[in-house]
Amino acid sequence: MSPQTTGVLGFCALVVLLVFGCPVGLALIVIGALGVAAIIGPMPALRVIETAVFDVATNASFTLIPLFLLMGALAARAGLSRDLFAAAHRLTRGWPGGLALTGITASAAFAAISGSSLATASTMTRIAWPEMARLGTDPRLAAGSLAAGATLGIMIPPSIALLLYALITEQSVAAMFLAGVLPGLLGFVLYAVAAMAVARVWQAGGQPEALAGTLSGVLPVLGLFTLVIAGLYGGVFTPLEAGGVGAALALVLALWRGVGLGAIRAAFTETVVTAATLFFILIGAEVFGYLLSLSRLTQLLSATIDTAGWGAFELMAAILVLYLVLGCILESLAMILLTVPVLYPLVVAAGIDPIWFGIICVVAVEVGLITPPLGLNLFVVRAGVPGLSLGVLWRGVVPFVAADLVRLALLLALPCLALWLPRSLGY
């Protein structure tokens, strides 16, 4: 059997294992190792696994992943979500859309710090839903805004998804963070417009009652964000150091706000477990990468795309469809780790800017998270609201999916939305 045939069969087997519930990292390791064994023998395949474990687990570049995760876990424990919601309400009070706009604003800010859409959807649903229900916000609008708002932070630095993309494609972390700023703001504006329009059409905004809370609650988050980002772009910190400083400041903030040692220990434990889960997939991606490299599968795919006469646009369209489908069934970071090593060489060969592709890829991944019927954020919101029907959720999220599709179309048509800021600042 030729190496390329082995690669194709390996890819098919990988899909089968994933569909039948094999953990993503394990499927990548097993298929990668079996493929390598078929091409160059079983002993080298075992060596590939051993090497991948050591190389990934001691990779200095990956050191910042647990640090940024820790920053998010500590910020969540410090009770910032509740303060953010109150502060966002002060900012958006009186606007059409009522608490839906508040939920979107607070979710975007919290997701930027926590780095996880699913964690944000879960946390903000617990905080915001009771107030939304009490003040009569239409359940469709409330649920849709919470599910969608949680996806915004992935573009706002420091973003774990953009960080992972930068690390596995060896792009500049600072450039990726900068590239996400305008698309992130665009997403926020489009969601806000969608919420206001829906509130008007459905008469869904609820009573305009003022909630308790001050803008000062947002200061700790703003301070943490400013120090990390200003330090990073001011040349004071490397990305790794920014992660360390951010986590250390979040720890100080948590202690200052009276978070107990038990909760802090829980944040550390939660971080290492999440990091281990991600690193397991990274190890799998490394092993599967050996198979891709040995089998020259990427070159085969590239040649097939050339033969089919696909240009950059067709390739991007196909990748977008793939992401929108995968986003419905797979967690966003896992999806990036699973797909980018395969797709990135094709994208580069097609002459597509890797930073622009990274932004498109991350936005598409997040759209998948709220796309009915299977978007994972929808299930997270539903889990936090007993009795909420999926039909209500699906109808509520449709305006926000439409807003995201507009954003994707704009990003596809205008790459400068992603590239202008990093290029202007010399990246």
Place this chain on the structure above:
Amino acid sequence: MAGLTRAGEALAAAALVLLLVSVAGSVTARLAYDLSAGALDFQIAAAREIARYALMLAVLAALPGAAERGLVRVDLVAGRLPGVLARALERLWALLLAGFGAVAAWGLASSALDQLHRGETLQDIAAPLWPLTAVAALGCGVLALVGLWHTVSK
């Protein structure tokens, strides 16, 4: 088994503290050095190497706990399979996980022995490397045990 995985998580959390201290400490020390024009020099030797090995411990010691709590998977079809088939597949995945853990543990244990025989140390502080690698091997060994446990208990 739960005790072993909890111990691994505690060790991993301690390694994360070490990682945080080495990174945040080295930034603080560097800023102090720069701001004092070299008068305050308490920079951490081997901070980068300490961070790399702390990362290894944090990740590999927590891996059994991550496996116990549930690794990332697509359960769209798996969740709808008949009970017998679903349990058989779970056993298969657990066995494969055990195999991976055993291979990784073997590789890391071999590396630890090599490091011991060669007397390898961290470059700047001459601390032996082999205990760190041996603990990481232990973490992978526990992962293999977790996999085996789930193979026979599901």
